Amino acid sequence: MKLTIYFDGQFYAGLVEIETSDCYYAYRHLFGKEPKNEEVLYFVNHELLGLIENKSGSATRSSEVKQRPINPKRLQRLAAKESQKTSLSTKAELALKQSYEEKKKKKQMNKREFMEQQKTHKRQLKIMKRKAKHKGR
Structure with a gap:
């Protein structure tokens, strides 16, 4: 399970990605203004389970989603480039x-x-x- 919080231009949103043995699920949750740590923690502890149980996200078969491993040097270059961006x-x-x-x-x-x-x-x-x-x- 992976939670990514990003700014989509107007609001902050959370993208929850769950990969099981046969399916890949993605859920999106709007936080509104910049969320504080307490709001994110409340979402993870109380609302995330209900979101996952409803299966309201988009699902694909795992065979369709194949990710190649990223070269460590490339990953290091990408991280350095992101950290230098102002x-x-x-x-x-x-x-x-x-x-x-x-x-x-x-x-x-x-x-x-x-x-x-x-x-x-x-x-x-x-x-x-x-x-x-x-x-x-």
């Missing part, structure tokens, strides 16, 4: 990050242009000094 919790944070990136790019462009202007100005001064020396002044 999740932004709100649209406001996403907008702030995007504006920060735009400011950063704009600042880099301005700095690059300023440096180019400085180079051309120094070059012009160097040329003027050279001409002044050749005129004998």
Whole structure:
């Protein structure tokens, strides 16, 4: 038996997967807002048994569900990739990050242009000094 709690975009839901010798059952339970540990524990202790006894979930034969074993190295890479992902919790944070990136790019462009202007100005001064020396002044 396996219980996975995930956020489906609007609500938190729990996915209960049970694999017996001949069948595979999957049940879905909506928690609503982010569930606390007590709510999950109450669901597991009191409501889960009734959900399983009603057999209201989707069932398939085990012969249809064949999972190949996952290579340990691949599993390790997937775990590392998931842990490195940073999740932004709100649209406001996403907008702030995007504006920060735009400011950063704009600042880099301005700095690059300023440096180019400085180079051309120094070059012009160097040329003027050279001409002044050749005129004998």
